[in-house]
Amino acid sequence: MDWLLRPEAAGEKIVVMVIAILLFAAVMALILFAVDRPKRISGTVVAVAFAGPAIILVTIGLIYPAILTIINSFKNKNGSAWVGLDNYSQAFSNPELLLVLRNTAIWVILVPLLSTALGLIYAVLVDRTRGEKVAKALVFLPMAISMVGASIIWKFVYEFKPNQPGVKQTGLLNQVIVWLGGEPQQFLSTQPWNTFFLIVVMIWIQTGFAMTILSAAIKAIPDDIIEAARLDGLKGMSMFRYITIPSVRPALVVVLTTIAMGTLKVFDIVRTMTGGQFGTSVVANEFYTQQFRQANQGLAATLAVILFVLVIPIVVYNIGQMKKVEEIR
Amino acid sequence: MSYPAIESTTLVETADGGGDERRRGRLRRSKIAERSESAASRLSSPWASAVAILVAILWTIPSVGLLVTSFRPELDIRRSGWWTGLTGPFTVQNYETAWSGSGGLGPFFVNSFVITLPAVLIPITIALLAAYAFAWIDFKGRNFLFVAMFALQVVPLQVALVPLLKAYVDMGINGTFWSVWISHAMFGLPLAIFLLHNFMKDIPPALVEAARVDGAGHVKIFFQVLLPLLVPAIAAFGIFQFLWVWNDLLVGLTFTDTGSRPITVAIAELAGSRGGQWHLLTAGAFISMIVPLVVFFSLQRYFVRGLLAGSVKG
Incomplete structure (x- = not known):
């Protein structure tokens, strides 16, 4: 599995890229397939399927790190102790x-x-x-x-x-x-x-x-x-x-x-x-x-x-x- | 004194209100002609055009210098200015060395390509779905979530980088393509959702309603009704995101290591470590610019639209 994380040759890199794209496409297809099947499905479930991935990603990619950064700004060099407004x-x-x-x-x-x-x-x-x-x-x-x-x-x-x-x-x-x-x-x-x-x-x-x-x-x-x-x-x-x-x-x-x-x-x-x-x-x-x-x-x-x-x-x-x-x- | 003239134009226009489209068209055309005439007369003031030409030349000369230098032999570059070498001799040796010499840029060019494609496709797909939900599905908290998403556009990446880096290290994917793909996807989402949502809102609700009456579910409406209409919007954002990722330095610098480094990072490093080797730097810089330039010249219309729409990112 190491080559999946660290491909070396150009060909390997492109293969990994294609795998990543296919993997992503498969996940998205699965989500859409799941909400498309049932005849009667509540709007909320569809909304979660459509907007959920985006909301999860910005939460872990922007909101949560931003909060951590704000907290870190009140800590010392390596984050081991509080220093207030120093x-x-x-x-x-x-x-x-x-x-x-x-x-x-x-x-x-x-x-x-x-x-x-x-x-x-x-x-x-x-x-x-x-x-x-x-x-x-x-x-x-x-x-x-x-x-x-x-x-x-x-x-x-x-x-x-x-x-x-x-x-x-x-x-x-x-x-x-x-x-x-x-x-x-x-x-x-x-x-x-x-x-x-x-x-x-x-x-x-x-x-x-x-x-x-x-x-x-x-x-x-x-x-x-x-x-x-x-x-x-x-x-x-x-x-x-x-x-x-x-x-x-x-x-x-x-x-x-x-x-x-x-x-x-x-x-x-x-x-x-x-x-x-x-x-x-x-x-x-x-x-x-x-x-x-x-x-x-x-x-x-x-x-x-x-x-x-x-x-x-x-x-x-x-x-x-x-x-x-x-x-x- | 000027009143009669103004009145007559107003009169013409109210008469047009009756629906004489052709006449209005003719009127407009003659006005455009008039305006361009007046512009021409303004610019026939010789120093106005002189200033315009001077600015255009000033703006272009630095890039021309880089381009000319990149084709000059190494010794010439060191010994004389590029303006003395406009007539040659020229060589492609610098490009060969920059591409495949020791520490050559070839692999980094491949990395940029490998990074960019998923980093464009993933956020566009996720954002299209989210934009659809925000525009056409009724659910609780929709407005709040959309406004929050809108606000996230302007969060400087700097506040997110370090905690993310630590998370990637813990997961063991730091320095891999995966961490860069995920980061670019997450950072690109707020803007993508906002732009695509605006376009989706412009689509007449009647179209969506008609499909609904025919018994189409959300998935079908999304793929068969909305997606075909959204092609220009997707192109505009796609190009913007493509160039943003291709030209990015900060994310690449933070999350990649030697094996996954994009070409911008490689060149920035070259400028730091071998700043005097202009034969490598000029050719290398041009190699990194060739892709954006091709995109710029071939897709200028979408390109400008995308760039303008995305100008607050980052």
Whole structure:
């Protein structure tokens, strides 16, 4: 049975995958067959058969672990003793962890604002132009690839070589600086600017998301409004300011809050580009470091809970706005 | 001064209320033409289009750099910038080394594939059934359970990882594909149920009622009435979940070991341990991106819809 758990060759792995899928299909078929047979069967039994698997899975996969994590956040490093609020007071007083919180705040403020602004401007500029489709695909593309891939792309842009005769820069950004007559920089290890260079990567990814939603919102502005405004003599910037922005306001809020939620949980970029070194760590990355590098389970649990608590207000606001957008539609 | 014009459009539209569909269509078409004209005139302001083109170029250059570099000989990569090597020489040596050299990515690519397929199929199936129950079966506590499910969408995975990891270790399945499949299935469910439920609710109740009157049970209604109508929704969520799992780092990092590691984890590790070896990193990164890119270009419509719908996950 060991090969079922740890297949080694590629062929074995695929066989195990097929077995898993068949096993799953068999279980589901059995459940459906059981509730389909009896002629008279109560609604509750059918409901349990249909919704039961999902409810069981989220209970053991999300609810129960979340409760354990909250409990662990009040315990020490290895979970052997209660420490009350020590982990929380440490998270908000230890200088290194304060830096982590400060970085997270910078991320959550800058990424949504800048990527939404860029996405909006771009959506307006390419709206109803000849190359609109291609132009949008180019900016949306980063959304498709993994954040690990995006991080490697940008790490290469930031690549640094010392400025010596005979040594050519291989990172594009440093080459541009050299062309302009400057000194090459170590973008990823120079504090505090390195955090901003990591943020650029997230903006590069999220602008496509903002652009797509806002572009749809712009296209949904009723023709009469635009026509009336034009007849009133509005054009260019004033059209943008007085018609476009107010019309897409609800969509703007949804985009801002959605990106903020994603940014709060950002982990891949920081981990791949700096590993959280050089003062660039954020809460989601510090969680991983504390749990798996420092073996401090209590503090890691606390950071996870902090993440959870920070997401809640954004989510509540987001849901409210989303409802408004849907009503307008 | 502008009043008469506005009035005349309103008049036209009320006249249309009588049902002259064709005329309304013509009117709309002419308006669209007008608007695109106005957009064109706006963009003929040269610096507006210049800005748009500049942004598009800025957004594309980093990826082009990666792509070009991955085809350059190793020595060239180290000695000069990729912008000097646009005319060649090119080689596929980096891809060969990255795929099958020591610590090559080939096996990890297979792992990603093996992880992704069940991690998409399982949550979709379970979620379809649950969404059906929430939409079309009357039972006690239905609304409460659905709202709870909805709320679970936003639980950060970090709060669930460590207790799950311990459970997997106790069960002896930690580091196997099974733990990753189960995790992705559980994490994907809330969003899947929410999305599919919304689509199911949009199906006219009359259809379901008619089937019921004909004596069809829930299982039959589910398979014969609803499932065919849900194909676009399933495609949209399927693509979203596929890319989410394929591109995932956190779950893979936590629950897999060397034998089951997905390609994202392998590449992230490569970036940490051999960060200077750009010939391997660029080719490797591109190998990991090829699947999402193919999906993106071939299924763009579903893809955008799925991504937008699922943007709060995680």
